Amino acid sequence: MAGALKAAVEAGPVWSLGAMSGTSLDGVDAAMLLTDGARIVDFGASDYRPYSDDERAVLRAALGRWPGAGVEAAAEVVETAHAELLAGFSGAAVVGFHGQTLAHDPRGRGTHQAGDGRVLAGALGVPVVWDFRSTDVRMGGEGAPLAPFFHFACAKWTGAREPVVFLNLGGVGNLTWVDPALSAPDAAGACLAFDTGPANAPLNDLMQARRGVAFDEGGALAAEGEVDEEVLRRLLAAPYFTRMPPKSLDRDDFGWLAEAVAELSDADAAATLTACGAAAVGEAVAHCPAPPARVLVTGGGRRNPVMMAMLGGTLDCPVEPVEAVGLDGDMLEAQAFAFLAVRVARGWATSAPGTTGVAAPVGGGIVSAPEQVA
Numbered sequence: 001m002a003g004a005l006k007a008a009v010e011a012g013p014v015w016s017l018g019a020m021s022g023t024s025l026d027g028v029d030a031a032m033l034l035t036d037g038a039r040i041v042d043f044g045a046s047d048y049r050p051y052s053d054d055e056r057a058v059l060r061a062a063l064g065r066w067p068g069a070g071v072e073a074a075a076e077v078v079e080t081a082h083a084e085l086l087a088g089f090s091g092a093a094v095v096g097f098h099g100q101t102l103a104h105d106p107r108g109r110g111t112h113q114a115g116d117g118r119v120l121a122g123a124l125g126v127p128v129v130w131d132f133r134s135t136d137v138r139m140g141g142e143g144a145p146l147a148p149f150f151h152f153a154c155a156k157w158t159g160a161r162e163p164v165v166f167l168n169l170g171g172v173g174n175l176t177w178v179d180p181a182l183s184a185p186d187a188a189g190a191c192l193a194f195d196t197g198p199a200n201a202p203l204n205d206l207m208q209a210r211r212g213v214a215f216d217e218g219g220a221l222a223a224e225g226e227v228d229e230e231v232l233r234r235l236l237a238a239p240y241f242t243r244m245p246p247k248s249l250d251r252d253d254f255g256w257l258a259e260a261v262a263e264l265s266d267a268d269a270a271a272t273l274t275a276c277g278a279a280a281v282g283e284a285v286a287h288c289p290a291p292p293a294r295v296l297v298t299g300g301g302r303r304n305p306v307m308m309a310m311l312g313g314t315l316d317c318p319v320e321p322v323e324a325v326g327l328d329g330d331m332l333e334a335q336a337f338a339f340l341a342v343r344v345a346r347g348w349a350t351s352a353p354g355t356t357g358v359a360a361p362v363g364g365g366i367v368s369a370p371e372q373v374a
């Protein structure tokens with residue numbers, strides 16, 4: 001079957017179904033993409049399945065844990081949610097299954113995405129590519145971010161001619177600087193990518209703890225507050241911001257922010273954590289090889305007008321949601337894993353020195369065929 005899949009992807013573009021469960025722990029995104037692994041041919045159907053409060057609580061409880069340390073319940077939540085969502089799609093030659101990152105420590109214990117692709121392959125009857133990050137980490141890379149090769153394809157698809165930044169504002173923030181003049185994402189200088197810092201995760205945690213809701217809808221609470229400049233100064237003094245990219249973060253690497261805003265009112269704390277996400281991006285863009293012509297924002301943070309306004313005030317170029325160039329900012333990461341699945345099936349690289357710091361372009365991912373499971 002792995003051979004049949006390889007033959008199919010080499011014969012021409014295929015429909016690939018990508019699925020992403022991100023660090024904000026809101027739910028699973030899934031999207032179809034027609035691709036040959038080099039370029040975007042067409043976008044297809046997409047769907048979303050939120051985690052229930054109970055499921056989210058199971059995932060939260062497993063954050064920071066490694067395989068073998070009581071993560072079975074979390075893996076089952078991830079597998080069940082994906083099986084339910086992905087069963088609603090048809091026509092995919094392959095599935096790209098990211099899973100749920102529970103722990104990420106590339107210089108230490110590695111990287112851990114909960115969810116077993118073999119279970120999903122058995123449930124769906126379609127070959128599943130999964131465990132995308134481990135090989136890169138084993139080879140000395142950061143294992144993240146992995147969307148950059150897809151961002152490169154997006155830049156080509158939009159016809160960009162000048163360097164552009166794709167900024168994802170999920171639980172953690174990450175950006176890809178792309179030079180669309182170059183021919184391939186693993187060419188030297190084509191991409192520089194790295195995690196910018198905390199984005200929505202600290203704000204979501206605050207909203208959950210103080211207001212019992214998952215996030216600050218429309219930035220409404222932050223809009224009422226004042227930014228605490230001392231907390232902002234402490235954030236930007238963190239060594240992470242002067243570390244040269246590529247570099248990556250675990251969801252809770254800036255967990256101390258919760259303590260730092262503990263004495264502030266709800267609104268001031270929300271405003272301050274929102275400002276932290278934006279300020280981290282300001283530091284990050286300063287690392288780009290050349291100023292981008294525009295910053296295109298994807299991920300849920302683009303729906304937060306307070307965060308977007310703060311970003312606009314921090315950066316010297318237009319800051320717009322990716323919808324400005326015809327992309328879908330809710331589905332870009334799911335589409336990225338559809339794209340990467342085809343690259344893995346073709347035996348192509350999914351990361352490079354500029355995207356994860358790995359010494360040479362490298363592929364990754366396990367391909368599990370349904371009949372291997374039966």
Ligand SMILES: Nc1ncnc2c1ncn2[C@@H]1O[C@H](COP(=O)(O)OP(=O)(O)OP(=O)(O)O)[C@@H](O)[C@H]1O
Binds near residue numbers: 170
């Ligand atoms: N209308 C909105 N107003 C304010 N914030 C929003 C809104 N919609 C989404 N968000 C924020 O975006 C988050 C979801 O973003 P997204 O789905 O991009 O994250 P993710 O994919 O889980 O994370 P990551 O990219 O780090 O893996 C929500 O948890 C919330 O913080």
Ligand SMILES: CC(=O)N[C@H]1[C@@H]2OC[C@@H](O2)[C@@H](O)[C@@H]1O[C@H](C)C(=O)O
Binds near residue numbers: 023144145171333
């Ligand atoms: C280890 C891990 O899961 N990292 C995520 C996380 O969420 C955002 C940021 O941190 C990014 O590095 C990555 O996700 C995206 C999909 C990526 O790999 O490009």
